[in-house]
Amino acid sequence: MGRRQAAGNRRGASGTPPEPRGARDAYNFSAGPATLPRPVARRVREEFAAHAGDGASIVEISHKHPRFTGVLDTTVALYRELTGLPEDHHVLFVHGGARMQCAAVPLNLIGRSPTRTAGYVVTGLFAQQAQREGARYGTAVTVAGSEGSGFDRIPEVSVRDCPADAAFLHLTSNNTVYGTRWNDFPRDCPAPLVADATSDILSRRLDHGRFGIVYAGFQKNLGPAGTALVTVRDDLLGHALPETPRLLDYAVHAASKSLDNTPNTFAVFVLSLTLEWIRDQGGLAAVERTNLAKARLLYEELDRTAFYRPTAHPDHRSVTNIVFRLADESLTAEFLERAREEGLLGLAGHRLVGGVRASVYNGMPLEGVRALADFLREFARVRG
Amino acid sequence: MGRRQAAGNRRGASGTPPEPRGARDAYNFSAGPATLPRPVARRVREEFAAHAGDGASIVEISHKHPRFTGVLDTTVALYRELTGLPEDHHVLFVHGGARMQCAAVPLNLIGRSPTRTAGYVVTGLFAQQAQREGARYGTAVTVAGSEGSGFDRIPEVSVRDCPADAAFLHLTSNNTVYGTRWNDFPRDCPAPLVADATSDILSRRLDHGRFGIVYAGFQKNLGPAGTALVTVRDDLLGHALPETPRLLDYAVHAASKSLDNTPNTFAVFVLSLTLEWIRDQGGLAAVERTNLAKARLLYEELDRTAFYRPTAHPDHRSVTNIVFRLADESLTAEFLERAREEGLLGLAGHRLVGGVRASVYNGMPLEGVRALADFLREFARVRG
DSSP: HHEEEEEEEOOTTTTTTOTTTGGGGGGGGSSSSSSHHHHHHHHHOOOOOOOOOOOOOEEEEEEEEEEEEEHHHHHHHHHHHHHHTTTTTTEEEETTTHHHHHHHHHHHHHSSSSEEEEEEESSSHHHHHHHHHTTSEEEEEEEOOOOTTTOOOOOOOGGGGGTTTOOOEEEEEEEEETTEEEEOOOSOOOOEEEOOOOTTTTTTOOGGGGGGGEEEETTTTTTSSSSEEEEEEEEHHHHHTTTSSSOOOOOHHHHHHTTTSSSHHHHHHHHHHHHHHHHHTHHHHHHHHHHHHHHHHHHHHHTTTEEEESSOOOOGSSSOOOEESSGGGGGHHHHHHHHHTTEOOOOOOOOTOEEEEEEETSSSOHHHHHHHHHHHHHHHHHOO | OHHHHHTOOOOSSSSSSOOOOGGGGGHHHHSEEEEEEEEHHHHHHHHHHHHHTTSOOOGSSSSSHHHHHHHHHHHHHHHHHHTTTTTTTTEEEEEEEHHHHHHHHHHHHGSSSSTTTTEEEEEEEHHHHHHHHHTTEEEEEEEEGGGTTTOSSSSOOOOSSSSTTTOOOOEESSEEETTTOOOSSOOOOSSSSEEOOOOTTTEEEEEEEGGGGEEEEEEESSSSSSSSEEEEGGGGOOOOOTTSSSGGHHHHHHHTOOSSOOOOHHHHHHHHHHHHHHHHHHHHHHHHHHHHHHHHHHHOOOHTTTEEESOOOOGGGGGGGGEESSSGGGGGHHHHHHHHHTTHHHHHHHOOOOSEEEEOOOOOOOOOHHHHHHHHHHHHHHOO
């Protein structure tokens, strides 16, 4: 299949030295933590190189140092600009990834419901985990779900099924494990919408004005793991339950601009580079077009033959997590092994579902997707 | 004062290329996030360089990938070995730094007290913050404190003053802002001792067997900010209050080996390098000797003249945070500016107390301390 040999001749862009030999030759389709855009990774390397001697790289200085607060301010401003965030929404950096927000969201909001009730749309593993954590603080009602069909789709949601006094309606905008995504979000819901957007944040435009809270773990499209980005509408602050740990109270982070304690400064730094990269690509609309083209390449290849079986309902296919099985499942291990030999890494499906998953977040370049599409075709030709 | 010129001629160790020009010439005394040991910073750079092309550096792969779980296992094993951790203590990596543990500790332990009571020794800013967070979940009794003398010392503690039914007795082993540290920890306390060891973890040997829980934010002696290392005795697990967020329940982290959700993989990776560096120094006893020598160099210089006024009581001086004032405080700004010109960075005292603070964690080499000692002497000579 010869791709590695051909790829071995690639050189760095003019003016830059070639990448270390052997390293150029692979693409990492990990579902997360996921590959960074290469220009972002290069700037991370440069930061450590620039401060090799003085021990004052961005992870080695105070979070109150103007160099870091400058990065933080830039990051917030650029996020606002790129997403068109409404002015009355705050941008927060909160410890613990999306999973910590599964507790933080009810801790902050459920006190607004006289019956401590919240609604959940249950579309997969992370939606289930959010609901379970919500049940710790009140009644977590399933408003709609797709477990009956193996989470292969986004269910119809009637906002009338959301309890009238719900503090919020929670959904997962893209489902990493099952490879589905929302195209149209619920309208006219009396409760504020809350979205876990971990696996499609910044992969497409999103009308933040329709959400009370959007949260996302960093480790797919934003940067390194351990932190969440949270946008929250101003009127939703100040209702935290008394037992809310200080660092899970969104009002504390809003008042301190995420500096109440030391934030994950490395994560914020990498996000600043990621946002600058998105701006340089032409903004979110351009990134969204590229992502649609990447996903189309793969789905077209998968649909060309009965050899592959994409698992998501065609109307709800994820653009960032392309999940499929081989019709002859006994070939899956061989498929993954041959892919690995070809430098196509991280393609095993989530352990709950098996099969194959190609995660093609912003950091995956079109040429990586082309290499995978070529491999899909060739593997089906040889083994089909 | 010419130090920069002389330093400009330094070269890298034999066989390695010289560091980038100009960068070798400074030392960063930031209180945290703090300078990494240079060999650790070098290995971070190498990691990003090695994976420049394949997009699969340690921050870009799944936390379930054998490469990361290998790093995690190594880190835990090496931490156990270097600290002599008793077998019935778990090593956990928990989101949010030490400040998040100010909530997590009472959430996990206070249910063991029938009256929801805990004791606190209040020796500075972070002790106060821990107590305030503890008061959210029960009665947080001041067992002893040194606020009356401006937190210049560690108070006498009579364990009889600790309520008999206290769930724990909390102390701060080193006080970053005021530059004091404990030398002898309370004995015969019926309640388990809990230590916030953020600013002296791994700077000296510590008998973990005397503590129920030791926790430490990463950003001083362990690695980049955003995560805490927590060691907890097995019998203290399983008592978390029902309102404990899942990711603050130490039992969840112990059962999952810190993989219940995606940990801060970068922080764990850097810690693994830090621990290997400590091992290569000869272990904790050797590192402790070096740190004592570093602190002695500075205190001797400060004590030589009335020009400087170290603020901590001589019996409780911190080895990691050397805090002092200039007798003529009108010279402080000039002192800091001249130091900065000499490449001695991050020396301003905490905003609560002003003055000067030299943080000399493990990452600060002896030559950096010598450069600061020389500067102290020369500045006193010229301006004294």
